[in-house]
Amino acid sequence: MARNAKKALEELAHRGPHEVLHGDLALVGLPGVVCTPRSGKGLPAVAFGHGWLQSPRRYAGLLRHLASWGVVAAAPGTQRGPLASHRLLAADLRTALDICTGVRLGEGAISVDERKLAVAGHALGGGSAILAAAEDPRIRAAATFAVTETMPSALAAxxxxxxxxxxxxxxxDLLAPAVSNAQPIAAAWGGPVQLRELPKATHLGFTEGRHWTELLLDGKPEYRTQRTARALLTAFLLRTLNGDERGAALLDDDFSGATLDRARTRTAARAA
Incomplete structure (x- = not known):
């Protein structure tokens, strides 16, 4: 690992400088959770989609981590059943962004800039994030972990x-191998894109805590996978939404544990 990339990983894998507040999206009409810095105006925000059969609380550490770095992070708790609608989850991600921009959070001490919005998600939540990004011109960045195909098609979107x-x-990952999911999606991407493989990560490696779905799905929570994903997503959102280049070396370089697929990476993702 290059020294600069290692330094950026160490910095961004740890909690940021902001104290974090927790909230319940159900209070404003949408089941789910939201984490914010204690205060701040004109902040960026990301709506995060959960994986199949997963609870948004399985990503609570990730949401808190993003908030500690100044990013408002909301995760809808809808469409958690076996017949989840990908289209409706995409709509709920957009609604979560509406809440972030339209509701004064944190007892009025927080506001979100509608020019700094992103979506992200794990597995079907990642596919739904792509559907949302394809339909909503407010969204300025999109990220996925172990993305899976959806209906309507995330690949087409x-x-x-x-x-x-x-x-x-x-x-x-035995459920969403890169060759049939992330690789074709990255190849089809209409804008700047980066694809990385975490060689030792399983499908549920991105989730947190124990859950009955470990008996049904591939893998289990993995600290190293979570740590690497948190750092990369933080670097990506800080760069694309805030123009903050503290994680530039992490995004631009190869490093142990997250191999950059250069064949499917086009143009470094920088702030617009």
Whole structure:
């Protein structure tokens, strides 16, 4: 690992400088959770989509981490059943962004800049994030972890997404192998895009805590996978939404544990 990339990983994998507040999206009409810095005006925001059968609380550490770096992070708790609607989850991600921009959070001490919005997600939540990004011109960046195909098709929607994209795939993911999911989506992406493979990551490696779905799905929570994903997503959002280049070395270089797929990476994702 290059020294600069290692330094950026160490910095961005740790909590940021902001104290974090927790909230319940249900209070404003949408089941789910939201994490924010204690205060701040004109902040960036990301709506995060959960994986199949997963609870948004399985990503609570990630949401808190993003908030500690100054990013408002909201995760809808809808469409959690076996017949989840990808289209409706995409709509709920957009609604979560509406809440972030339209509701004064944190007892009035927080506001979100509608020019600094992103979507992200794990597995079907990642596919739904792509659907949302293809339809909502407010969204300025999109990221996925172990993305899976959706109905309507995330692969078809990827052609229409012209904002920067970051896709992380697990090298040991048996449910969403990169060759049939993240790779074709990255190849179809309509804007700047980066694809990385985490060689030792399984499908559930991005989730947190124990859950009954470990008996059904591939893998289990993995600290190293979570740590690497947090750092990369933080660097990506800070760069694309805030023009903050503290994670530039992490995004631009190869490093151990997250191999850059240069064949499917086009143009470094920088702030517009």
């Amino acid at each position: 990827a052609h229409r997404v012209t904002v920067p994209g970051l896709h992380l795939a697990g090298g040991k």
